[in-house]
Amino acid sequence: MRAVSRICADLVAIRSENPPGRTDEVIEYIRAFLTEIGISSSVSGNTAGECNLVTTGTGQPKKLLFCGHVDVVPALDAGWTHPPFSGIIQDGFVHGRGSTDMKGGCASILAACQARVDRSEEIPATLAFVCDEETGGENGIRRLLSEGALTPGDCVIAEPTPSRHPCIGQKGLCRLEMVFSGTPAHGSLYPAVGTSAIMESMTLLNHVKALNKKEYPVDPSLNAIIAQSSAVLGREFGIDGVGDILKRLTFNPGVIKGGEKSNVVAQHCTLELELRVPWGCSIDKLITSIQAHAVHGKILSQETHNPSITDPASPLVEITCDAVKRVQEGEVFPIVQWAASDARHLRAAGFKVIEYGPGEIPTLHAVNERTPIDSLEKASLVYQDIMAKYAETG
Template sequence: MDVAELCRDLVRIRSENPPGDTREVAEAIQCRLAGIGIDSVAVSRDGHRCNLIVRHANPALLLCGHLDVVPAIPEGWTHHPYAADEADGYIWGRGSADMKGGCAALITAMEASIDAGIEAPVSMVFVCDEETGGCYGMEYLLAKKVLRPCDTLIAEPTPPLSPCIGQKGLARISFSFSGEPGHSSLYPAIGKSAIMEAFDLISFLQEVHGRHYPVDGEMEAMIEQSSAVLESVFGISGLDHVLRRVMFNPGVIRGGEKANIVAERCDLDLDLRIPWGCTSGEIVSEIASRAPSAEMRVTAASDPSCTPHSATITRRICEGIREVHAREPLPIFQWAASDARHLRSAGFPTVEYGPGEVTSIHGIDERVSLESLRQAERTYCKLIQSYAPVKPE
C-alpha cells in the first residue's frame, strides 16, 4: 500500500473532534505498523480518545501526528468530505491535509526505511486531540512522562519549502458577564447590559490589535521572511501584521433574554494569538483588568516559541527538503498553533513539516496533492536515515 492509498484509508475513518473518538483510526494504524514489524501501544485517558505510541528505548527522533480532525458537513464540497476521492492530482476530504496525509507519509517512510535496512532510534506518537488543545493527547502524554525528550518532527501541513520552526503564542479565554436587567426603552439611563460589557471588551481588543511589539534583528528578519511566505501561500498582500500583532477572534458569543430586556447575561469565548515581543501572561492580565466584574476562565495559554536554525532537527529537515526538491529551504514562523508549543516547553526541539494544501485546512474542499504526499515521504525517509548510526565499513 503506497502513501496515497494509506491516506485515503485514514480519511475514510471518521475521527471528528468533537466528539474526539479516535479508537478506530488508531487501531487501523496499529495494525498497519504491526504488519511492518513495529510494536505500538494505545494510551487513553478516557477510553475513547486514543493515542498511539511507538517507543524506542533511547530515541534520537520523535515523529508526531494527530488523528483527530475538525468536523465537516457535506454541503458545499466538490467531493464528499469522507469519501477520500482521488481526482485532479489530489486526495479530497476532511483531514487529508490536517493531517492524515502527514500521518500516512510518516508511516510509509518508516516502512521504506525498514525495507532499506535502516535502523534509526525513532519513536512515533499519534495523538487524539490536537484540535481541541491536547489535554487528552500531547499534554496528557507529556504529564505522564511516557515520551522522552529528543528532536521532534510534527507532520503538520506546511509550504513545501518551508518547515515551521516557530509559532505565535496562544490564549483562549471564556468570560461570563453579568448585567442589571431593565426595560429596553430606558437603557442606558437605567440598567446595565451584559452584552455591552462584552462589546466594550471587544472594542478594547481592537486597540490591542493595533499595537506593534518590537523584536531584535534576527527575529525581525524571520518575521519578514515568514510574512512573505504567508502572503505567497494565500495570494494576499499586506499580511505582515498577522505575525506582528495580537490577532483575536470572538469565536462564540451568547447573551440576552429578549429584545426589550436589558441583557442580564452574556458569555464570550475569545481566541488570541500572541506575537513575539510580549507574553500571553501580559496580554491575559491586561484583558482581565478591563473586565473586573466578569467571571473569567483561561482555558489555554502559551508564549511564542521557536526552535533555532542551528538545532539539529532544523538542519536535518532542511537537508532533506533540499535533496528532495533541489531548491533551498526557507524556514518560517507560523501564524497558528499546534502541539509544538507543548513539546518545546517540555524540552523537545520541534519542527513542523508536512504535505497538504495549507489554504484548505479546516475549510470546504480540504485536500492534499499526490505529489506533496510522495515528496513528504521521501523527505521523511532522508530525515530518518540522518538519525541512523553510521555503520563501520
C-alpha cells in the same frame, strides 16, 4: 508495498472527527500497518475511544520523534465535490477531510518507515500518533507527556507546511471565558438607565481591537524570520497583511451570548475570546489589561501558551532543511506561523520541534480539502532523509 496515496486514502476513510474525538479505529489501522512491517507499538486511551499510539523498542530512548495527530475537524456533506470521508484518489489528489490536516502527514511517516524497512534499514525514531490535537491535546500529546511516555529530544511533526519552508515557531495562545453583569431596566430607557452586560462586553472588545494596532519589539534575527515568513505565507494563502498577523495581537470573539429579552437591559452576558499572541507580548500583562477594561466582567477560565520557537541554528532545523533541499526545487528556509499545534506542548516539555508535512494548505479545514499525491511522496522522501541522517549520528 502500499503507496503513500493509498495509505492516506485509507486513513481519510476512517472517520475520526473531533468532536466527538474517537480515534480507536484509525489508531488500530496504524498499529496493524506497523506490525505488518515489523514495528511494535503500544496503544493507550480512554473509554471514549480517544486513543494514542507510541512505538516501542529496546535499548536507550531514541533522539528523534516523528509525531502526527489523527483526529480531524468535523465536515458536513454539503458543498463537497466528493463525500468528505470518501478518500477518493483522483486527478493527482487524495480527497477528503484530514487529507491535508493531517492524515496526509501521518501517511507519509508510515510510508517512510515502510521504505526503510524494505531496504533493511533501521527506524532511528520513535513514532507517536495522537488524538485530540484539534481541541487542545488534553487526551493526546499532553497525556503522553504527563505519563512520561515520550523522552525529550528532537521532534518532527508532520503538520502541513509550505513545501520548501519547515515551520519552527508559532504565536502564543490565550483563550478566555468571561462573564459580564449588568443592571436591568426597561429597554426604552437605556443608556440613561441601567447597565447592559452586552454593551460592557463590547467595551472590552473595543479595547482588544485597539490592542491589534500595537506592534511588539523583537530581536533583529527573529524580525528577519518574521519578514521572510510573511512573504511565504502571504503567497500560500493569497492574503495581504501577513506581517501584521505575525507581529500583532490577533483576536476572535468566537462565542457571545447574553440578554433576557429585547426590551430589557441585559443583566448577563458570556464571552469566549481567543487571542493569538505575538513574540514580545507578555500574556500576564495582556490578561491584566483585559481585566482592567472589563469593569463589570470577570474571567471564569483561561488557557494560555506563550509564543514558542526552535533555534534556527539547531541540528534538527539544519538537518530538516537540508533534507528538503535534496527533494524540493528552490530556496529553502524555516518560517514561523500563527496557528497553534502540539508543538507548543512538546517545546514546553523540553523538545526541539520542527513541523514539515504535505498538503494543499488553502483547503485545510475547508470544503473540498485535498492533498496532492506528489506532496505526499516528497514528504515521505524528506522523512527518509532525516531518518538516514539520525541513523548515521546515532
